[in-house]
Amino acid sequence: MPFDKNRCPNDSHGIESQKILKNANLKMTKKRVLIIDCFKHSNVPLTADDVFNILRENTNINLSTIYRALSALTDSEILTKQTLSDGTYVFQLNGDVHRHILTCKECGKIDYIEFCPIEKTIDDITSKTGFEITGHSLEFTGICPDCKKKLK
Amino acid sequence: MPFDKNRCPNDSHGIESQKILKNANLKMTKKRVLIIDCFKHSNVPLTADDVFNILRENTNINLSTIYRALSALTDSEILTKQTLSDGTYVFQLNGDVHRHILTCKECGKIDYIEFCPIEKTIDDITSKTGFEITGHSLEFTGICPDCKKKLK
DNA sequence: CTAGGTGCAAACGATTTGCAATAAC
């Protein structure tokens, strides 16, 4: 996960992150603020391990702390959680433009699209099934442009 | 997985399953035929464990045999593989009406819909991203009708 | 002070793998 490529140039996200935690009635701790900041600095979804690798450079933090924080933040709907086709999870800030996943069958590289073909059809599904739809996860698999070149 | 509820009344699927294997240049073994038959008998996607529980009643079969067979069958595009939101995999016959997943947040129950809001938009995504889309996985989360009643 | 957060090490569970025995072609 190329973190530096996705840095947010301006900063003072920390203060905002504290508000987010307060609003959710979660204790405001240094570690949680740092974790939320990771997502503010990133323009792609992150795994627990991504967050760990970003933070360990400057902080002592334990992977399980990250898992627990991500779980609490997802419960409070501050983050959303999506399952990738390999069974691992990625998280992103909720309310962000939501992104869907493009996985390359050849190289495994993951790309994201900010485009959702689903939203229009949710009412349709509710009326067909009686399910109240509160979220959705969509992943495409295919062959990325780079691999297409190589295969030729 | 309520297998008996989903049984196909008529039968002689075995012979057809052998053809499928032959066409894919896979060795035709008893176990593989049995595994394919499971899918022919089921009208819902199955996990490796579902298949195991169905077959163990009448057969000696090992879970890893099932995993390896499912993997070979998926590679040969006889089955498709989808990842559920809990990170586990479900398989279904390829070319079947394809089904998308509805998971209830409350009770975890999984339901399937034979309705795909995606197909129309695939060309759109290809032109936007350069990805050649070969598959997709879509899962909805929400609250099932039963749980909605209970919550009231 | 006290509920909740953290670190560490150990547990978990679905899936994968190495290897020797076996079956398909």
Next chain:
DNA sequence: GTTATTGCAAATCGTTTGCACCTAG
């Protein structure tokens, strides 16, 4: 006969959990 498949047991790996310690409110 040769190669792929199977069974079994052990390994893998992302994620979760128990427990003692620590920190925010």
